[in-house]
Amino acid sequence: MLRLDVYQARERPATPLPAIVAIHGGAWLHGPRAQQWWYLREFARRGYVVFTVDYRKLPRYRFPACLHDVKSAVRWMRLHADEYGIDPERIYAFGASAGGHLSAFLATSAPEDGFEGTENPGASSAVNAAISLYGAVDLTMYDEPPEPGGVNGMWRWYVWQFVKDAGREWGQEPFEFASPAAYGRPYSKPLLFVHGKEDSIVHYRQSEAAHERLSALGVPTGLILFEHRGHAFDYVHWRERKQIFACMLAFLEAQGGAPAGTMYSDAAKALPEAVCPAPEGAARP
Numbered sequence: 001m002l003r004l005d006v007y008q009a010r011e012r013p014a015t016p017l018p019a020i021v022a023i024h025g026g027a028w029l030h031g032p033r034a035q036q037w038w039y040l041r042e043f044a045r046r047g048y049v050v051f052t053v054d055y056r057k058l059p060r061y062r063f064p065a066c067l068h069d070v071k072s073a074v075r076w077m078r079l080h081a082d083e084y085g086i087d088p089e090r091i092y093a094f095g096a097s098a099g100g101h102l103s104a105f106l107a108t109s110a111p112e113d114g115f116e117g118t119e120n121p122g123a124s125s126a127v128n129a130a131i132s133l134y135g136a137v138d139l140t141m142y143d144e145p146p147e148p149g150g151v152n153g154m155w156r157w158y159v160w161q162f163v164k165d166a167g168r169e170w171g172q173e174p175f176e177f178a179s180p181a182a183y184g185r186p187y188s189k190p191l192l193f194v195h196g197k198e199d200s201i202v203h204y205r206q207s208e209a210a211h212e213r214l215s216a217l218g219v220p221t222g223l224i225l226f227e228h229r230g231h232a233f234d235y236v237h238w239r240e241r242k243q244i245f246a247c248m249l250a251f252l253e254a255q256g257g258a259p260a261g262t263m264y265s266d267a268a269k270a271l272p273e274a275v276c277p278a279p280e281g282a283a284r285p
Contacts, residue, residue: 002053002054002055002056002069002073003033003053003054004033004051004052004053004054004073004076005033005034005051005052006049006050006051006084007040007041007043007044007049007050007052008044008049008050008084008085009044009045012085013085016081016085016086016087016088017047017048017049017085017086017087017258018047018048018049018086018087018090018091018092018252018256018257018258019048019049019050019051019077019081019084019086019087019090019091019092020043020048020049020050020051020091020092020093020094021051021052021053021070021073021074021077021091021092021093021094021103021106021127022036022039022040022043022050022051022052022053022094022095022099023052023053023055023070023093023094023095023096023098023099023100023102023103024036024052024095024096024098024099025095025096025097025098025099025100025232026057026097026098026099027058027097027098027158027162028057028058028063028066028098028101028158028162029057029058029059029158030057031098031099033052033053033054034052035096035099036052036094036096036099038241039094039245039248040052042245043094046249046258046260046261047257047258047259048092048257048258049084049085049086051073051077053069053070053073054069055069055070055073055102056069058158058161058162059161062161062162062163062164062165062166063162063163063166063177063178064115064166064178066102067102067105067109067115067117068115068116068117068118068119069117069119070093070102070105070106071106071115071116071117071125072117072119072120072125074091074093074106074123074124074125074126074127075119075120075121075122075123075124075125076119076120076123077091078091078123078124079120079122079123088123089128090128090256090257091126091127091128092127092128092129092130092131092252092255092257093106093107093127093129093130093131094130094131094133094248095130095131095132095133095135096133096134096135096232097133097134097135097136097201097202097231097232098135098136099133099135100131100132100133100134100135100136100137101132101135101136101137101139101180103130103131103132103135104130104132104135104137104180104181104191104210105180105183106125106126106127106130106189107127107129107130107180107188107189107190107191108180108181108183108184108185108188108189108191108214109180109183110183110185110187111125113183126189127189128189128190128255128256128257129189129190129191129192129251129252129255129257130189130190130191130192131191131192131194131248131251131252132191132192132193132194132207133194133195133234133244134194134195134196134199134202134204134207134231134232135180135193135202135206135207136159136202136206137179137180137181137193137206137207137210138179138181138182138206138209138210139159139162139163139175139176139178139179140173140175140176140179140182141203141205141206142156142159142160142175143173143175159175162178163175163177163178166178180210181206181209181210181213181214184210184213184214184217184219185217186217186218186219188214188217188219189219190219190220190221190251190254190255191210191211191214191219191220191221191222192221192222192223192224192247192248192251193207193208193210193211193221193222193223193224194207194223194224194226194234194244194247195207195208195223195224195225195226196225196226196228196229196230196231196233197225197226197227197228197229198227198228198229198230199229199230199231200230200231201230201231202231204225207223207225208223208225211223220254220255222247222251224243224244224247226240246260249261
């Protein structure tokens with residue numbers, strides 16, 4: 001049975017709040033729901049109801065089972081909106097690494113792509129916007145066979161297991177079939193990408209290329225790149241984590257989310273306006 005945890009304020013407000021579906025990383029193989037605990041708590045403190053969800057994992061399940069599960073979770077959130085005091089018209093996605101891959105998929109995929117699954121029918125799996133922290137958004141970069149040894153060789157092996165035979169029944173190349181970047185269209189939802197330029201597991205060019213592709217289609221996107229930072233750098237570099245979070249809040253506010261406020265204003269100002277813009281019609285925090 002798949003489960004989820006809910007992070008929300010102790011006192012329920014009079015009006016419905018925006019919601020976030022949070023998706024953990026772990027190479028689609030492992031990882032607890034509370035993996036991004038700092039972000040989960042901070043989002044809840046800043047006016048969101050956060051649902052951090054399970055999904056089926058390797059080695060038993062391959063793509064697209066995990067995508068079916070997170071889409072099912074979004075539908076479940078809408079079906080239980082009144083129970084948790086959320087606005088079903090304001091749901092956003094957030095994920096890191098493998099979770100960033102799935103978060104981006106929620107923004108780029110549409111029902112006609114065939115990824116909806118069958119659970120929790122009767123509601124939409126659409127999100128208003130998504131955030132991908134160092135997500136593997138373009139798996140075509142791993143289509144060469146994995147080499148033995150080394151961290152990157154192991155990650156490449158995980159990717160190969162994840163996409164094995166995916167999409168072949170539809171005549172599609174597996175790595176492209178499992179890449180959220182391949183589904184970008186002018187009506188895709190806004191996406192914010194965050195990546196370290198020294199990431200030896202998921203190369204930052206994945207986020208950069210996806211950002212460029214979606215921007216060319218007219219999709220609102222943001223890209224934050226950090227020099228001299230590797231995979232999951234925000235776990236240990238707290239200053240950068242606060243900078244990222246300030247930009248996340250501004251990005252979500254621009255897409256109809258909760259007011260960003262000024263709690264992380266000093267951190268936000270440390271980043272260039274080009275990568276951490278102010279919400280439209282508002283001053284930068």
